[in-house]
Amino acid sequence: MNLALLFDDDFIAPDRVRLTGRRYGHLTTVLKAAIGDRVTVGKANGLIGEGCITHLDHHNAELQVVLDRPPPPPLPLSLVLAMPRPKMLRRVLQTCAALGVKDIWLINAYKVEKSFWQTPWLSEASLQENLTLGLEQARDTWMPTVQIRKLFKPFVEDELPALLAKRPGLVAHPGTETPCPTHSNTPATLCIGPEGGFTHYEVDKLESAGAKPVHLGPRILRVETAVPVLVSRLFDLAGF
């Protein structure tokens, strides 16, 4: 936690917060914080600043906060991700949030196991929890949105074209001809397949919607690795 993300409920006055639970535990056990110490804080969907610890007991920490600077700029990227298995979903959400991805679509694909959609990690609270962990890691405050689309064809036919009109599309697919562009730093929609990959039919449908297939070389990467590799090829993260 390189920033404690603050929500409305944490504020006991306009410039004072009380932290309990995970964030309190992190302050006391990992950071070994004491009264008078300063930590980086940020308001969810708002400014970043500093919190000075004014009170500590066995359950709570109180901080006086000054919020005075904006979070880093978001990536102009929409990530369309075939629903990963639950354990991977959590890591991928955290990674996306840490990298500055703000627009995430979880879609169905032929090789997505039906049981993946039953996971409790898809609840609003769990999505927010994992995204929060990613934001706190990266010192960002702007909460990504996650849209869930359990039917592939209606999504690709009815919704994807509008997304691609604003942010041109790429489909990461091993074995295609074109290497993924580098340093493009322009708005993009990136489609990433499931563990078993997109089927030919699915790649054709994504292509008809306007997305271009690209590859990352002969090594097949796990989704959790493919995401940061693709994002850092497309965007010079030093500028974002």
Ligand code: SAH
């Ligand atoms: N067995 C599958 C690989 C799936 S890897 C297949 O051969 O298609 C999961 C996803 O990560 C892929 O669908 C793709 O979107 C992305 N990916 C992994 N390695 C890649 C590579 N070398 N080139 C392009 N995309 C890759």
